[in-house]
Amino acid sequence: MRYHPHTPEDVRAMLDAIGVKSVAELFRSIPEPLRLARPLDLPPALDEISLLAELRRLAGRNDTRHPPFAGAGAYPHHVPPVVDQLLLRGELFTAYTPYQPEISQGTLQAIFEWQTFVALLTALDVSNASMYDGATATAEAALMAARITGRHEIVVSEAVHPEYRRVLATYLRAKHDALVTVPFGADGRTDLAALERAVGAATACVIVGYPNFFGIVDALPEAAAIARRAGALTVSVTAEAVALGLLQAPGALGADVAVGTFQSFGNPLSFGGPAPGFFATRDAYVRQMPGRICGATVDTQGRRGFVLTLSTREQHIRREKATSNICTNSGLCALAATIHLALLGRSGLADLARLNHGRARLLRDAMRRAGCDTVFPGPIFNEQVFDVGDAEAVVARLARRGIVAGAPLARWYPDAPRAKGALLCVATELHDPELVELFARETRRAP
């Protein structure tokens, strides 16, 4: 067994040193009735050649020949090969949480750079080392807002990703905080009049998607103003972080907390996980943040270095009084995003964002020519909802061509306008004009 280095002679010598006769004797502290008296019922062992064949068989049963037109929280983007090659530096990917800073400066400096990227792109002061994903980051933001304000009502726009809202509901149920959902208007943006009515003295925070689930650039500044007047915090949620290369940063529009995922940078779709959740906020709230935080300091010789800091917020110190139970986060995914952002840089990110927006507008033009107009008139980034007549039928038909057509809105919004036909579609740098035309053509053949 290639991962077990023990020869029979090693085992013998080690047992002798321990002073026992057999390996079985090492387990004598487990009462006999609690021991397993039979082999585990698992599939038989495979050599590497057979292993590769078996998992290639499974991979081959997934059809990924075309980049998907579905986004809805997981975005198909180009990951430059250099990202993965750097990620596979064993010193980085086989290290753990940097508990010993002197021999973890690589991980720590990379976390510090991740935190800086998150802070720059959100225009907020501080970021943590990453969260599990966008949905749990949103839930943790709501819990933080409740701690800061001492209030227990969370107001969320119905145009926030429905899975994020379900996760939020799961987390709040345990804490007995109330969840109030505000509808969206005909333009696909949060209904501000309804928001105004919903927000009050009990509101801890207002949560708005940016862009929202429909791909619409939502009314974040107006929502933030409403929240501020009520003494509540504003949480912006961004699942498609490439948008932050084009859109004004949430912190500059009044968001007090910005959360979401940077999956779009450097992380493959991987059937929805893992991906790096992000969490940024203002300096004033840093001691209420969940998760690991890296900070700069000096060593005994005055040289700059980095450590995990402000750990008195955390579970290993504070136990049941911690700001969160999170321990392991998404370090490697955050590193992938950091590498990709370093490659893109100032001009590359701006170019990528404009390209995504442009491709989405090409898709809109092609779909309109195919007789499928958009459902919401609000401004979009790279994702939008089309009325394709019968969304589920289109998804099923395009699946036969190996195309993931999009996310039928009725699965989450059965009562939305034109719900039966509503299909949420993304276009990115992977969807070249030819593919966009093909997609529109295939969609048009709807009955």
Place this chain on the structure above:
Amino acid sequence: MTDPAGRKPSTERGDASAASADGATRGLVHEEPLLFEQGARGRTGASLPPAPAGLDPAQEIPAALLRPSLEGLPELSELEVVRHFTRLSTWNHGIDTGFYPLGSCTMKYNPRSSEALARLPGFADLHPLAPPELAQGALELMHQLERALSEIAGFDATTLAPAAGAHGELCGLMIVRAWHASRGNPRKKILVPDTAHGTNPASSALNGYAVVQLASGPDGRLTPEAVRAAMDEDVAAIMITNPNTLGIFEGHVAEIAAIVHARGGLVYGDGANMNALLGVARPGDMGFDVMQYNLHKTFATPHGGGGPGSGPVAVKAALAPFLPLPVVVKEGATYRLVTDARERPQTIGRLREFWGNFGMFVRAWALLREYGPEGVRATGELAVLNANYLRARLRDTFHLPYEADSLHEVVFDDQRQQASGVSTMDVAKALIDHGFHPPTIYFPLVVHGALMIEPTETESKETLDGFVAAMREIAERARTDPEALRAAPLLPFRGRLDETRAARKPVLRWRPGMKVE
């Protein structure tokens, strides 16, 4: 703004020289500034097609919602980025570099086949909302992994949804709460032994439960008496890590489970230490009702500098209706995800976006397939053999606070070194100069100055012997030259870092002109 040579002015580059105050790069150890402190205006590492002509975002998006500038982002060529992260990597100790006996973290070798397989386009490029007919391989893999995890720990059903061990704890306790609520009373308290990971009480609190701490007995094990005394009808569950964080098997677990069950409570298993039991014993056969795995520990998915993890939760049949969504089901020869709560009316709901950390499922399944039942059992046996070998060879040198048998890890303390003023921290830092990652230190909290050593099964006898030699040499120097030990580490890229300063004057991100001194 750029100077005539095209470089960013020094105010923008910040104080890169501060990073190398001590004379900078020596030999092959390179100093390396932050990404934001280098590069030049106009440089990029991106290669993209042009944006479609004539489609200005300003035609669509109101000006107030457009970002005026991305000032501050770095501008680097691809080679500069490659050198940057390659240099950073050389400042790190990983499993690939050397022995990493970080107790309770199970730092075993991360197989490269698993990495290659997770990167197959059929897995890596698969969208989570792909219609099931385009994702049968992924669903089959999830279904098989669920069944294998149920079998290994002795449960009836497993969810793969939780993103990490602590997330699995949260999930398991939500299931506990939902089960109690379905019987009319969610109850109020969770019993947590004093040896537990900090995540246990934190997960309880996040679930709205009060935490009652249980003292472990003089032999490091939980006693039925302590549990009986604390158990009442307000207790929803007890959380037990078995073997516990001292590496000791909770020998009274069956009796304790019976006490808890008799008063209507449930028994939660923290599976962080599952490596010790693989193929040898199963929590589900000991009275546990629910348990979380840590795939990044037991099944060798990479720890990645802090994740991603994956924390599947296994349950007994009575708790299965409460599992979070999604659930993978097999209907005939076809697999499908259940995502609609109407099909699972008692579900605790959604815990995260999409279906779980699928990339980790591929890696864990690859390892399990290579091992088969014999390999899984050998893993547990050799992990325990390695820990006991270290215990036998170090116990004359370091004080062993608990005599009870060790399984996969062993906890020493610094009692014998204290006389010369040398602490666990000094021993840990001195190990760095010997090329080893230190053990987990000052945990579990019940041991003053704990050194918690978990070697794992993938380490050879020679590596363990080298570690023993280093530990003995350090103990010897603690007697002869304690001052020198207190200055360790001397050899790594950075000396001891000022953690107090980091917390008192937090600098948590780069800003132009950043200075740390």
